[in-house]
Amino acid sequence: MEDLLHHISQCTICKAHLPLGPRPVVTANIKSKIVIIGQAPGTKVHDSGIPWDDQSGKRLRQWLNVTDEQFYNTENFAIIPMGFCYPGKAKTGDLPPRPECAPQWHEQLLEKMPNVKLIILIGAYAQKYYLKDSAKRTLTETVGDYKDYLPMYFPIPHPSPTNRFWRSKNPWFEELVVPELRKKVEEIL
Incomplete structure (x- = not known):
């Protein structure tokens, strides 16, 4: 796993398309139990190198009902975005994740994590x-x-x-789905 993560950290496959240059943000451990697959890092995460180190991450940890310590413990959570680097700015929000990352790296990462019990697909x-x-x-x-x-x-x-409009139109998500998500995460951890 360490070799693979090192190779990913050196990845430049889509360098020409990245306004801030490559800085892959991914965490994983052979013992990871839950995999979080989101979109791509924003500028704050690009700067810090820490996944979900922003307002979105705070809300995600609330939804999961986990502490920062639990969330960033790679034996609990692997964090593998669809695009590992900041893709750039769009008219509203960020550009879509670069399409090269998932086919290049996801399968290799998942193969090295035999203890995964749940994959949370964000977006x-x-x-x-x-x-x-x-x-x-x-x-x-x-x-x-x-x-x-x-x-x-x-x-x-x-x-x-920026997704608060969706959440306000779909209150059933936080009322009905989030408690089920929390229960599943708690059972696994």
Whole structure:
């Protein structure tokens, strides 16, 4: 695992497309029990090198009901975004994750983690990539039907503050789905 993580840290596969240059942000351990697959680091995470080191990460840890210590313990959580580096700015929010990372690295990482009991798929990019044809037409439908993907996958929306409109239109997520997510995480940890 250490060799693989070192290779990833040196990756320049999409360097020409990265406005801030490559800085892969990924954590994993051969003992990881839960894998979090999100989109891509934002500028704050690019600067710090610490995954989910922003407002989105605070909300995600609230949803999971875990402490920072639990969250950043790689024996608990591996954090593998769809794109490992900051992809750049779009009109609203950041650009989509670079498409090179997941096919290049995800399978190799997952093969080295035999103890994974749950993969949390955050946002449409991760859900489409992993759920393929079983993903529903919209993220809302996929998240609403989360039980269809258990026991291995648990789809959730992105916890970004810019996603507050979705959360206000879909209060059932925090009322019904988040407690189930917390229960699953607690059982595994």
